[in-house]
Amino acid sequence: MNRIVYPAPLRLGDKIAVTAPSSGTGPEQHDMLRQAKRSLESMGFQVAEGRTIWTNEKCVSAPRETRARELEAFLADDEVKAIIPPWGGEFLMELLPLIDWERWKAQAPKWLLGYSDISTLLFVYTLLTGHATAHGPNYFDVGSESPDELTARCLDVLRMGRGAAARQTSSSRYRSSWHNPPDSDTRWEILGGGERARFSGRLIGGCLDTLSSLPGTRYAPVESFVRSYCEDSGVIWYLESCEMNAADIYRSLWQMEQSGWFRRMNGVLIGRPAGYSHADGFELTDALSAVFGPMGIPVVYNADIGHVPPQLTLVNGALAEVSCSGGRGELTMTLS
Incomplete structure (x- = not known):
């Protein structure tokens, strides 16, 4: 490795x-x-x-x-x-x-x-x-x-x-608009309504709106990276979106999955979506269930990641352990 x-x-x-x-x-x-x-x-x-x-x-x-x-x-x-x-x-x-x-x-x-x-x-x-x-x-x-x-x-x-660790916890409140003070209660959710989720792996991810342009290009050798760096630890994907409705999110996640990006994945963190809307009743949870449900892995959504502040700082390539229960989340990240 x-x-x-x-x-x-x-x-x-x-x-x-x-x-x-x-x-x-x-x-x-x-x-x-x-x-x-x-x-x-x-x-x-x-x-x-x-x-x-x-x-x-x-x-x-x-x-x-x-x-x-x-x-x-x-x-x-x-x-x-x-x-x-x-x-x-x-x-x-x-x-x-x-x-x-x-x-x-x-x-x-x-x-x-x-x-x-x-x-x-x-x-x-x-x-x-x-x-x-x-x-x-x-x-x-x-x-x-x-x-x-x-x-x-x-x-x-x-x-x-290298070797240092940092523990970050979910915010108590988030800003519904970039220009607002914190005005809404933060609640990390577990897909399927489970009481507790815990998973670990190496972090990789980013903004779904822009990463979705990369499958099929030479700039996204995800499968090679996973084999070289994550075969023993597995992967935690984190993703967030800015201007996508539920159908857009589903199409992008489906393309990533079909491109082999989600191999050796142990869990998923999804940030609060900005500029979001459903698509004729098709919601974010429907999109996540359609792609990740058959994999049987834990999925935590509405996490502190991305365009709806505040947000965690996540190091691509670092080892992380995520836990979520009662609407609260914790991520411990180690540079190893």
Whole structure:
């Protein structure tokens, strides 16, 4: 079995780079960029800003070649210890053919953190290199004036070294809208209504809206990754969605299953869906039951993952143990 390679722990004084490999920002978000920079600098980090973060047109920060060059420049910079994009977007997949994957597989990794379309990069990077990446809050979240407890913990995860463990628990309340304070009670649910679920394995996953473009491409060798890194431990898939109804979710999960992605899976974590609606009475639970029910594995949904904050920070490639009962959830993650 191959070993997952983890980045060096992030330390105070380290340099964090901010680049926009998918969407950038318009003038209305520039104050948020400045606030995030002030916050991270006040925590004791250096911040290097790429040019791409300040612009946006037709869903992207810059032409794909420009975005790829800036991302790879930060990957190559030995002074940069972590890369955190401002947020996600739509078309990160355009960069995948432009990135020198063999080069980055041979180089010591650095932390990549984000979610939404950034999970496309994280997912592919881990599959192709065997290097761990972190799915969690973006630059705007981390650098907000008063981050919630789960968001604030993401930097604690990046400070972990090989062999370290972190325990994260479900939030007490979540935000029904990105701009709202916490206003709804969190309740992790078990598919089928069971009282308790417990499962373990190596974490892999991301945003269903964007990962669903990858089956059948050379950028998603899921079966090879599982054989090389997860054969003994099995896999925990975590997935969340942003703009999908129940039928969209079902179609995407069905395609992943038919592509062999769910081999050696021990359990599934599904984040609270954003922008969700049923499809003529066909609900999220119907989609999950149709795909995962025949497998007889535990499925926990409405977890703290993704576009409906707050969210856990999940390291692709790390070993994890998940437990859920009474609407509460716990995830213990070990970098081993």
